[in-house]
Every structure is written in C-alpha cells, then in structure tokens.
Amino acid sequence: MTRPLKLLGIGVPLMLAIGTVAYEFVKGAPHLVTLAVAASAAACLGLSVVFLLRSMLLLSGDDSASGSSVGRRRRAVEADISALARTLEGIELDQGIGRVSSSEAAELAAPLRDRVAILEREAELLRGLELEGVDGEIEAEVRERVAARAEGDS
Amino acid sequence: LAALGNATIILVLLLSSWATALAIVGGRRGSQRLVGAAELLVHSLAAITSVAMLVLIYGMLVSDYSMSYVHSHSERAMPMFYRVTAVWAGMEGSMLTWVWSLALVSSLAVAANRERLRVMLPQVIALLMSVVMFFGVLMLLHSNPFLPFLGATPMTGKGLNPLLQNPYMVTHPPTLYLGFVGLTVPFAFGFAALLTKQTDDAWIRAARPWALWAWYFLSLGLVLGMLWAYEELGWGGYWGWDPVENAALMPWLVATGFLHSIIVQERRQMFRGWSVVLALLAFVATIVGTFMTRSGFIDSVHAFARSSIGYVFLVYIALLLLAGTVLIVANWRLLKADNEIDGLLSRESVVLVNNWLLLAMTLLVLVLTILPNLSELFLGEKINISVKEFRRWVTPLGLLLLLFTAVGPLLAFRRTRTESLRRQLLWPALIGLVVAGGAGAIGGRDPQALLAWFLATLLCAAVVQELGRAALLRMRGGEVGFIGGLIDQIADNRRRYGGYIVHVGVALMCAGFAGDAFKHKQDVLLTPGQRVKVGDYELRYDGIRVTRDPQKTMVTASLTAYHDKKPVAVMQPARWFFATRPNEPTSEVSIRRSMREDLFIALGRYSEGGKHAGFMVVLNPLVNLVWIGFLVMTLGTLIAGIPVRKRKPRRASAEAKP
Numbered sequence: 001m002t003r004p005l006k007l008l009g010i011g012v013p014l015m016l017a018i019g020t021v022a023y024e025f026v027k028g029a030p031h032l033v034t035l036a037v038a039a040s041a042a043a044c045l046g047l048s049v050v051f052l053l054r055s056m057l058l059l060s061g062d063d064s065a066s067g068s069s070v071g072r073r074r075r076a077v078e079a080d081i082s083a084l085a086r087t088l089e090g091i092e093l094d095q096g097i098g099r100v101s102s103s104e105a106a107e108l109a110a111p112l113r114d115r116v117a118i119l120e121r122e123a124e125l126l127r128g129l130e131l132e133g134v135d136g137e138i139e140a141e142v143r144e145r146v147a148a149r150a151e152g153d154s
Numbered sequence: 155l156a157a158l159g160n161a162t163i164i165l166v167l168l169l170s171s172w173a174t175a176l177a178i179v180g181g182r183r184g185s186q187r188l189v190g191a192a193e194l195l196v197h198s199l200a201a202i203t204s205v206a207m208l209v210l211i212y213g214m215l216v217s218d219y220s221m222s223y224v225h226s227h228s229e230r231a232m233p234m235f236y237r238v239t240a241v242w243a244g245m246e247g248s249m250l251t252w253v254w255s256l257a258l259v260s261s262l263a264v265a266a267n268r269e270r271l272r273v274m275l276p277q278v279i280a281l282l283m284s285v286v287m288f289f290g291v292l293m294l295l296h297s298n299p300f301l302p303f304l305g306a307t308p309m310t311g312k313g314l315n316p317l318l319q320n321p322y323m324v325t326h327p328p329t330l331y332l333g334f335v336g337l338t339v340p341f342a343f344g345f346a347a348l349l350t351k352q353t354d355d356a357w358i359r360a361a362r363p364w365a366l367w368a369w370y371f372l373s374l375g376l377v378l379g380m381l382w383a384y385e386e387l388g389w390g391g392y393w394g395w396d397p398v399e400n401a402a403l404m405p406w407l408v409a410t411g412f413l414h415s416i417i418v419q420e421r422r423q424m425f426r427g428w429s430v431v432l433a434l435l436a437f438v439a440t441i442v443g444t445f446m447t448r449s450g451f452i453d454s455v456h457a458f459a460r461s462s463i464g465y466v467f468l469v470y471i472a473l474l475l476l477a478g479t480v481l482i483v484a485n486w487r488l489l490k491a492d493n494e495i496d497g498l499l500s501r502e503s504v505v506l507v508n509n510w511l512l513l514a515m516t517l518l519v520l521v522l523t524i525l526p527n528l529s530e531l532f533l534g535e536k537i538n539i540s541v542k543e544f545r546r547w548v549t550p551l552g553l554l555l556l557l558f559t560a561v562g563p564l565l566a567f568r569r570t571r572t573e574s575l576r577r578q579l580l581w582p583a584l585i586g587l588v589v590a591g592g593a594g595a596i597g598g599r600d601p602q603a604l605l606a607w608f609l610a611t612l613l614c615a616a617v618v619q620e621l622g623r624a625a626l627l628r629m630r631g632g633e634v635g636f637i638g639g640l641i642d643q644i645a646d647n648r649r650r651y652g653g654y655i656v657h658v659g660v661a662l663m664c665a666g667f668a669g670d671a672f673k674h675k676q677d678v679l680l681t682p683g684q685r686v687k688v689g690d691y692e693l694r695y696d697g698i699r700v701t702r703d704p705q706k707t708m709v710t711a712s713l714t715a716y717h718d719k720k721p722v723a724v725m726q727p728a729r730w731f732f733a734t735r736p737n738e739p740t741s742e743v744s745i746r747r748s749m750r751e752d753l754f755i756a757l758g759r760y761s762e763g764g765k766h767a768g769f770m771v772v773l774n775p776l777v778n779l780v781w782i783g784f785l786v787m788t789l790g791t792l793i794a795g796i797p798v799r800k801r802k803p804r805r806a807s808a809e810a811k812p
Contacts, residue, residue, distance in 0.1 A: 041208035
C-alpha cells in the first residue's frame with residue numbers, strides 16, 4: 001500500500017470524527033458517551049469509504065491498493081509450520097509418557113513431518129523472494145516451484 | 155437518524171452482494187485483483203455495519219423517538235447502560251447486532267486468513283457475504299430497526315421489558331451472537347474447502363481458533379442465560395429446557411463434536427467427512443436456533459413475537475442442507491480417510507462415539523423442543539414435554555458423554571493396550587468410587603446423580619494423574635522441579651492441557667447439575683416475627699418496606715436466616731414495579747451462597763403493609779459448582795486458545811529434508 005493511501009486511511013476517519021465532535025459541541029453540550037458514539041460512527045463511515053475507494057482503485061488497475069505481500073504469505077506458512085510443530089510435540093509427549101511406542105510415534109508423525117518439509121521449502125522460497133524485494137502476485141510461481149521440487153523429491 | 159440508518163442497511167446489502175459477485179467472478183477467473191477488491195469490500199462492510207449499530211445506539215442515547223424501535227424499547231428514565239443495551243432487546247435491533255457481529259467476524263476471518271487460505275479465499279468471501287446478504291435482506295424487509303414512528307413523535311418511550319434490565323441479560327445476547335456468527339467461519343472454510351477440493355488439513359487449522367472461541371462464547375452465553383434465569387425469573391432453578399435455551403445448546407453440542415473431530419483429522423488424517431459435516435451442522439444449528447427464537451413457532455419466556463419470518467428461515471435451512479449434501483456427496487472420494495481405526499480402544503474410536511452421541515443429543519433436544527408444535531400441527535393435539543421428560547431422555551446420553559470425556563484422554567491414537575488403560579484408570583476410578591460412595595452414605599440416593607459424581611471425580615482424577623505424569627517426565631529431564639515441570643508442560647502443550655482443563659470444568663458443572671436431584675423447595679406464608687424451618691436453616695420474617703426511585707417502586711421483604719441457631723444472613727427478596735410496565739413486576743431474589751448449597755428466597759404474594767407474606771424458599775445443593783466449573787472452563791479455553799509464539803519442529807526439518 002502506498003504512503004498516500006495509508007495517510008488517507010487514517011486521515012479520512014479522523015477528520016470525520018473531529019468534524020462530528022465539533023458539530024455536537026455547536027449543537028449543545030453533549031454527554032461524553034454520546035460524543036464518543038457519534039465520533040466513532042463518523043470514523044467508521046470514513047473507514048468504510050476508504051476501503052471502498054481502495055477497492056475501486058484495485059479494480060481500476062492500481063495494485064498498490066491490494067496490500068498483498070510476500071512477507072504476509074511467508075508468515076502464514078510459518079504459522080502453519082508452527083501449528084504442525086505443536087502437533088508433533090504432542091506425539092513426542094505421548095511417547096514420553098509411554099502412551100505410544102517409538103515405532104507408533106514415528107508412524108503417527110511421518111505424514112506430519114512430510115507436510116512440514118513441504119511448507120518449510122515454501123517458506124524458504126518466500127524468504128528468498130522477500131530478501132530480493134520481490135512483491136506482488138507471486139503465489140502461482142511459488143506454488144509451481146514448490147510442487148516441482150516436491151515432485152522431484154518423490 | 156432514521157434516514158442515515160436506512161441508508162446504511164441498503165449499503166450493507168449493496169456491499170455484500172457486490173463483494174459476493176466479485177469474489178465469485180474473481181475465483182472463477184483466478185483474478186487476484188477481483189478477489190482483492192472483494193476482500194476490501196468485506197472490510198468496508200464491517201465499517202458500515204458499525205455505523206448502523208452506532209447510529210441506533212446514538213438514537214437510544216438521545217432518546218430519538220422518531221424511530222419506532224427506540225420508542226418501543228427505551229425511555230429517558232432508564233439508566234444509560236440499559237439504554238445502550240436496549241439496542242439488542244428487540245427482534246429488529248438484535249438482527250442488526252447479528253449482522254454487525256457477522257460483518258466484523260467476517261472481516262477479521264478474511265484478514266487473518268488471506269494468505270493462509272489464498273486458494274479458497276474467493277469462496278470464503280462469497281459464502282460469508284452471502285450469509286450477511288441473507289440477514290441483510292431479512293433486516294430490510296422484515297426487521298428494520300430504523301423504521302420511523304408513524305404519527306407525531308411521542309415525548310416518552312415505552313421502556314425496556316423489566317425482565318431484561320439485568321446485567322446478565324444485557325451480556326447474554328451479544329455473547330450468544332458472537333458464538334453463532336463465529337460458527338459461520340468454520341462453515342465457510344469447510345464449504346470453501348469442498349468447493350476448491352482443498353480438503354487437506356489447512357482449512358481445519360485455520361478454522362480451529364474460530365470454532366474454539368465461538369464454542370466458548372456459546373458456553374458463556376448459555377451460562378449467563380442460566381444466571382439470569384436463576385436470579386431474575388425467581389423459580390429457583392437455572393435451566394428449564396426452555397426452547398430458547400435449547401436453541402443455543404444445539405450448536406454448542408455440534409461445535410463440541412467439531413472441535414474434537416478436527417484433532418483426529420490433524421493427527422490421523424481421518425474424519426475429513428466428519429469435520430465438514432459438523433462444521434455445516436453447527437452453522438445449520440445456529441440458523442435453526444434463530445428460527446426457533448424469531449419465528450414465534452415456539453412458546454418461550456424470551457422468544458421474540460410470532461412472525462412470518464420463520465418460513466424464510468425454513469427455506470434457508472433446507473437450501474443449506476441440500477447444498478451441503480450435494481457438495482459432500484460430490485466430494486466423497488476426497489473426504490475419504492488416509493487411515494482407518496486400528497483398534498476399538500483408541501482415541502479415534504472414542505471421538506467417533508462422542509460425535510454420534512453429540513449428534514444424537516442434538517437431535518433429541520431438537521425433537522423434544524419442537525414436539526409440542528409438531529404434534530399440534532399433525533395430530534391436532536399439543537403434546538407438552540415437561541422438564542422431567544427432557545431429563546429422562548437427555549441424562550443417560552449426558553452420562554455416557556461424561557464417561558467418554560473421562561476415558562478419552564487416557565487412550566492413545568491408533569490403539570491402547572487393555573493393561574495400560576486398566577493401570578491408568580485404577581486410581582481415578584477408586585477415588586471416584588470413594589466420592590460417590592461417600593455421597594451415598596450421607597444420604598444421596600439418586601443413582602444417576604451418584605453415577606454423575608463418580609464419573610466427574612474419575613475425570614478430574616484422571617486429568618490430575620495425566621498432569622502429574624507429564625510433570626514427572628519433564629522433571630526427569632533435570633533442571634526443573636515438579637511445579638516447574640508442570641508449568642513447562644502446560645505451556646508447551648497448551649492445546650492438550652487447555653482441553654483437559656476444559657474437561658475438568660465440564661465435570662464440575664456436571665457434578666453441580668447432579669446436585670439438582672437433591673433440591674428442596676418449600677412455599678411458606680409468614681407473619682412478622684414468625685419462624686419457619688427449611689432444611690438446616692431457620693428463617694424469621696421481619697417485615698416489608700416500600701421504596702421508590704425515578705424508574706420503579708420496590709417492595710422489599712426482610713428475613714433473618716439462622717443456621718445452628720446463629721444468625722448467618724439477612725435475606726431481602728423483593729418485587730419491583732416499573733412505572734412503564736406496572737403489570738409486569740420483576741422478582742428480585744435473595745441468595746445466600748455457599749459451596750454446599752444456596753439458600754434461595756423469592757417473594758411471592760403479600761398483604762398490604764406486609765402483615766402476611768408468601769415466600770418460595772429453595773435449597774440448591776452444589777449449584778455453585780456449575781459457575782465454578784464454567785470459570786475452570788474459561789481458564790482451559792484461555793490456555794488452549796490464546797495464540798502462542800511460533801516454533802520450529804524439533805528434529806523434523808533435519809529428518810525431512812532431502
């Protein structure tokens with residue numbers, strides 16, 4: 001997202017809220033809660049307009065309004081890895097307290113470890129792209145490269 | 155204000171339909187641009203519904219009676235707190251609250267999963283927005299809170315139903331709505347997974363936090379409703395199998411099944427079909443509940459008025475079930491499990507049995523709830539189902555569920571050796587027997603209550619044993635003591651031990667429910683100074699006083715409670731008469747709480763000056779275990795549900811890399 005868009009996202013709701021507060025004071029001394037509710041409504045209205053505007057910009061071909069980034073995708077993949085890591089630790093705990101044997105634990109963990117491996121490769125690629133400063137619609141490319149590697153491995 | 159409110163409702167419809175269309179077209183064309191635009195519209199929609207909500211709140215605060223809804227549900231003399239919360243007191247306002255919370259939850263769900271579920275994001279947006287659209291259309295055509303008052307604007311409002319002027323009732327609806335709308339997210343993710351044929355575990359990992367918190371908010375809503383019934387309705391109980399209570403219980407039961415089912419899917423790549431079906435059914439159950447509350451189809455103490463809206467809900471439910479069935483059948487091969495159940499004594503088996511039990515219980519509650527209406531419709535005769543009937547049918551299923559909740563965590567995935575299970579069950583079962591036996595020895599004669607106490611104790615002891623074993627394991631690793639080991643294990647395995655703590659909460663609540671079998675209820679008529687014996691208590695009636703505030707007249711009785719001949723409490727049950735609704739007095743009960751039992755007194759009829767006063771006195775054994783159990787459940791949910799720092803799998807990367 002570009003700097004002017006970010007500024008617009010904060011500025012419009014803020015201006016509307018301030019305007020509403022001023023209007024309420026002109027009307028008469030308002031109760032603090034009433035004032036807060038009115039200002040929040042105005043700010044929400046501003047926020048809604050800003051999102052609508054960004055949506056229009058995106059439809060008209062301005063990709064800077066999308067807010068999509070390689071960093072976000074990488075963080076999402078890492079969150080998935082983290083969730084799988086917790087499940088794997090659960091299996092290790094079961095093994096530790098003797099609820100499952102080591103062979104059973106290995107068997108239970110195998111598909112999860114495979115999935116982690118695929119996700120780690122994806123995260124690695126994304127980290128590389130991030131370092132190179134590549135941004136935008138890279139989803140398809142990353143997926144293709146991960147799929148090709150996974151195929152090669154198998 | 156009304157015009158602004160109406161404009162926001164029209165915008166809600168426009169934005170939701172626009173977002174749906176963009177998401178569908180974007181998904182079909184594979185256009186990130188269109189999907190991105192749809193995503194931004196979801197956020198815009200959340201903001202505009204917030205405007206609608208705030209406009210209505212503002213109308214309540216400034217007592218703008220030009221809006222019919224404000225006139226019907228508020229008045230100037232009401233405290234500001236109740237004027238704000240009157241927003242969701244009626245059908246129209248509650249519909250707006252629903253749409254608002256759904257729009258906010260949709261916005262958060264889309265923002266949190268835009269990268270994680272990139273492939274299915276268009277379908278997720280389309281599904282969420284279509285639900286908003288459905289409720290938006292209903293709101294515009296049937297339940298519009300911004301309709302103007304016809305005729306000259308009145309100077310005063312009708313005020314809020316006095317029964318609803320209670321802190322529990324104020325918080326009960328929004329928490330339930332959060333639970334209901336929260337369950338829309340797993341439904342949307344599950345359906346999107348089917349539509350995009352991405353039925354692996356990605357969608358369940360994304361759906362889990364939403365399902366967990368939705369489940370928690372449903373639990374909270376149910377408990378707040380119970381507390382309200384206990385303290386406000388004045389009949390001495392907290393759960394009367396009222397249709398509206400049941401309407402919230404049904405999605406809770408299905409969501410419980412979903413939360414357990416996804417654990418098995420994640421661990422064993424099984425139950426894919428179960429997870430999708432339960433996500434769908436949990437959502438359908440919320441719509442069924444909404445239908446029951448809003449159609450006027452059923453009689454309830456807190457259902458909204460009878461209306462034609464019910465048919466729309468019925469059609470929507472039928473469409474959802476039809477679409478769900480078609481999608482599931484079409485994707486049946488994708489939903490097949492990678493593994494099979496290896497042994498009867500395994501975690502998978504118990505979760506499977508639990509799923510069936512939870513579904514059976516949901517169906518049973520539904521059938522018993524609507525049976526009076528169905529019998530009237532088809533047989534011409536209303537068959538009423540009493541609380542006793544409900545208990546007769548539901549309690550055995552509940553006890554079976556409690557048994558499996560106790561045993562399930564002791565079982566391993568795949569298979570468990572009988573010897574291992576016997577060893578793990580030995581001490582918990584012995585402790586359970588001692589507790590249940592002790593209760594029997596001191597006079598507990600109800601077999602179902604004794605069984606419930608046995609199972610609840612077994613469950614708690616088994617969890618304590620599990621925690622102890624985990625702490626010892628960490629202790630053996632050196633560096634930490636028992637307590638340190640325990641804390642470390644809980645911190646490292648939050649989902650597991652958070653879940654076990656939730657189980658303990660459920661067990662405590664069940665033990666509290668079982669106490670109801672020993673409830674003692676007595677109606678007494680007293681004159682000032684007269685004493686009466688109720689259980690271990692002796693009560694002395696001291697008189698009645700009448701006080702007033704700008705809103706109401708309060709008639710308060712005073713009684714002194716004695717235990718072992720010592721005064722232990724001054725009880726002050728009252729009846730409040732609100733100026734706007736003088737014929738609907740509320741009962742303000744007086745409760746003396748203790749771990750063993752509650753002494754509960756409600757003021758009944760009384761003569762002028764209080765020369766005679768009637769009271770309903772109830773001794774409620776173990777009722778506080780229900781509330782304590784819920785607090786334990788909250789702790790468990792917090793442990794299991796609060797996001798933890800990211801971590802890397804130990805050894806996994808090294809082993810898995812080529």
